Amino acid sequence: MSSHYDIVIIGGGMVGASLAAALKNSELKIAVIEPYPISNDESGINEKTYQPSYDARSTALSWGSRLIYEQLGLWDQLSQHVTPIQKIHVSDRGRFGATRLSAQDYNVEALGYVVPNEWIGKTLITALDSLNNIDFICPAKVEGITRTESATCIKLSKRNDATGQYEWSSQAVTAELVVIADGGRSETCQKLGIEMQTELYGQHALVTNVTTSKHHGYEAYERFTESGPMAMLPLGAADQAEGKKTDARCALVWTLPEEQVASVMAMPDTEFMVLLQGRFGYRLGKIEQVGVRHHYPLKLSQSAEQVRAGIVVVGNAAHALHPVAGQGYNLALRGVMSLAELIQRATNKGESIGSLTVLQRYIKDRYIDQDKTILFSDKITRLFGDASPGVGLLRDMGLVGLDILPGAKRLFARQAMGLGGSEAKIL
Numbered sequence: 001m002s003s004h005y006d007i008v009i010i011g012g013g014m015v016g017a018s019l020a021a022a023l024k025n026s027e028l029k030i031a032v033i034e035p036y037p038i039s040n041d042e043s044g045i046n047e048k049t050y051q052p053s054y055d056a057r058s059t060a061l062s063w064g065s066r067l068i069y070e071q072l073g074l075w076d077q078l079s080q081h082v083t084p085i086q087k088i089h090v091s092d093r094g095r096f097g098a099t100r101l102s103a104q105d106y107n108v109e110a111l112g113y114v115v116p117n118e119w120i121g122k123t124l125i126t127a128l129d130s131l132n133n134i135d136f137i138c139p140a141k142v143e144g145i146t147r148t149e150s151a152t153c154i155k156l157s158k159r160n161d162a163t164g165q166y167e168w169s170s171q172a173v174t175a176e177l178v179v180i181a182d183g184g185r186s187e188t189c190q191k192l193g194i195e196m197q198t199e200l201y202g203q204h205a206l207v208t209n210v211t212t213s214k215h216h217g218y219e220a221y222e223r224f225t226e227s228g229p230m231a232m233l234p235l236g237a238a239d240q241a242e243g244k245k246t247d248a249r250c251a252l253v254w255t256l257p258e259e260q261v262a263s264v265m266a267m268p269d270t271e272f273m274v275l276l277q278g279r280f281g282y283r284l285g286k287i288e289q290v291g292v293r294h295h296y297p298l299k300l301s302q303s304a305e306q307v308r309a310g311i312v313v314v315g316n317a318a319h320a321l322h323p324v325a326g327q328g329y330n331l332a333l334r335g336v337m338s339l340a341e342l343i344q345r346a347t348n349k350g351e352s353i354g355s356l357t358v359l360q361r362y363i364k365d366r367y368i369d370q371d372k373t374i375l376f377s378d379k380i381t382r383l384f385g386d387a388s389p390g391v392g393l394l395r396d397m398g399l400v401g402l403d404i405l406p407g408a409k410r411l412f413a414r415q416a417m418g419l420g421g422s423e424a425k426i427l
């Protein structure tokens with residue numbers, strides 16, 4: 001048994017679902033294959049009943065990503081649970097250099113927004129739920145993928161609800177274009193022999209939510225410490241003026257050397273809070289509560305081969321970045337939009353969307369944006385992760401320089417706002 005689609009998206013995570021949402025108004029027949037069930041629970045998208053848990057993990061969306069969500073017609077929905085970043089404070093622990101970016105200086109409402117990942121997922125899936133041209137094939141996994149001259153064939157295994165195991169399915173799907181969005185350890189890319197160039201940072205990102213005695217005031221902190229960079233992002237709106245109880249917290253992303261992760265993860269909360277307070281300082285007052293800690297090994301990877309005839313690789317399957325600069329999803333979203341526009345243009349002109357010539361038009365600009373974004377987050381991480389004294393001075397000069405030189409600061413701000421790779425005329 002085999003069904004044919006114009007496009008099959010492998011992976012219904014944030015990037016795969018974003019691509020499906022970007023194509024929702026097309027007349028193309030699309031399938032999304034995902035190993036986990038994709039469904040809206042009973043509370044659905046109801047913003048009144050949705051309560052992000054204290055431990056919900058979040059993503060910082062750039063201003064550029066807000067513009068994309070507006071273009072997709074999903075911003076009104078998403079904005080029900082976003083926290084604006086009105087200022088960004090960049091500093092180096094124990095040194096004098098510091099710089100501040102403010103939304104006001106760039107005539108925008110916010111430099112970016114922090115959103116619980118679960119809410120991004122709900123917003124995207126709800127937008128796709130009722131569409132006739134999009135099928136979700138899940139829970140299912142890709143077991144084999146082969147390309148013929150005109151189509152790509154995917155063999156599937158489906159999850160047996162009784163045993164929880166994935167079993168070979170007689171169902172196969174074919175598609176003119178297959179988009180691989182199955183994440184950083186992409187099994188599909190491995191099956192196709194698509195290699196990633198990977199550099200391990202020897203660091204892990206420790207992620208948790210934190211309550212502080214002072215309200216964040218919608219300011220994000222990027223702090224560089226000798227053990228690695230740390231980001232503290234504002235989470236949760238608050239009506240302090242009326243003296244209401246707030247749910248304001250911060251989302252912490254703390255880079256730690258590999259050899260320290262196990263001991264920091266194992267610390268009791270009280271001990272962890274003392275360590276964190278020592279590293280972050282008192283800009284937000286006292287650290288009063290922390291949530292569940294998670295950690296992720298950090299790597300910089302990019303696939304040198306992101307298009308083949310009938311195949312495109314997107315999201316973490318194509319590139320994974322250091323998370324401290326909050327750029328991975330924002331970069332992927334720009335890629336998803338260019339791909340959706342290319343697909344739409346090619347369809348209108350009657351061109352094959354799987355043709356390598358068509359797909360090469362997409363990849364040229366993508367590499368420019370990817371290289372710029374990787375350079376920004378990688379260089380910043382390495383420069384600020386180096387503890388040697390000469391480099392410390394260089395950092396101070398860099399931060400002070402950013403503060404003094406409007407041109408340099410504008411460039412930095414454009415990249416942080418996700419506009420570095422685009423032509424948007426906002427700044």
Ligand SMILES: Cc1cc2nc3c(=O)[nH]c(=O)nc-3n(C[C@H](O)[C@H](O)[C@H](O)COP(=O)(O)OP(=O)(O)OC[C@H]3O[C@@H](n4cnc5c(N)ncnc54)[C@H](O)[C@@H]3O)c2cc1C
Pocket residue numbers: 010011012013014015016033034035036058059060061140141142181182183184187188205207253296314315316317323325326327328329330331332
């Ligand atoms: C700690 C941390 C903080 C971050 N913070 C930010 C931030 O603030 N801003 C930002 O822009 N980015 C941030 N990022 C990066 C961002 O999270 C990623 O860029 C984004 O999640 C990539 O999404 P993806 O859909 O490509 O991959 P994933 O989220 O990994 O999704 C892959 C999907 O594919 C499915 N899948 C896996 N195998 C198969 C298979 N064989 N067949 C079918 N489907 C399969 C999975 O179930 C999953 O649903 C952060 C990353 C980390 C680690």
